[in-house]
Amino acid sequence: MTDHVVRAITDDGSFRVITARTTLTTQRAARVQRTTGKTTEHFANLLTGAVLFRETMAPDLRVQVILSGAGGRGRLVADSHPSGETRGLVQLGKGSAPIELGGDARIMLMRSLSSGRLQQGVVEASEEGGISAAFMSYMQQSEQVVSMLAVDSVIEADQVVAAGGYLVQLLPEVDRSVLGVMTERLEDFRSVARWVSQDDFTPDLLMQELLYGIPYTRLEEDAVRFGCWCSETTMLGALTSLPHADIEELVKDGEVLEIECDYCHTEYKVAPQRLRGMLSPS
């Protein structure tokens, strides 16, 4: 079974709904980053949230979400590409303390706008509301979109065994009486762990449960998978931030430079000649 998202709209035009299965994507990302304990759960949920947010607000653009742990201890990065490829990065604080919510924990969301500008905002990540509530308050505050969102994951022995979630977005045509019914229903869906942990879990199954008895039209589905879009060129691009003298030093050494991508751990061997190109005035 593959990871994907399914989109639907209720026939009365009140709600847009997106459901996601992200089990394999978050499992691979967590394995590559070697997460443990509570960090695994937060990481999986952050990645699922980033996918849902991109699919809703910027399906054709890239979305990055950064969670800074409580007490300034560590950060998690979720990075979702319009191709569906999604990657993440875990940077633990001193002593490899696990990432914790609550206190001064914050989530920063960034998405590029079609104009090329960057839309970004920061919200707090409380312990009780978790990552789901942080995404919801960002949608409300920065994007002025009322939505209900839940992301969940099932973790066993530091491995993600199931992950997914949904986002229900109110459309401007929303009928107030229908809104009441939906709000009440979603009380039962504050956590979706019960659904995502089912062996036969699919985004369509969750959609049917969420919209039970409400006529809706299923729109397209999109694939989601773990993937990194790094290349030798992007890795060299990162080197351009180094001081000129450091690059000169590397060229002088004449050794093949080994650079590893932090997101996927692919190793690149860069010949000194390629670095020399970076020194020539352009």
Ligand SMILES: [Zn+2]
């Ligand atoms: Zn990579």
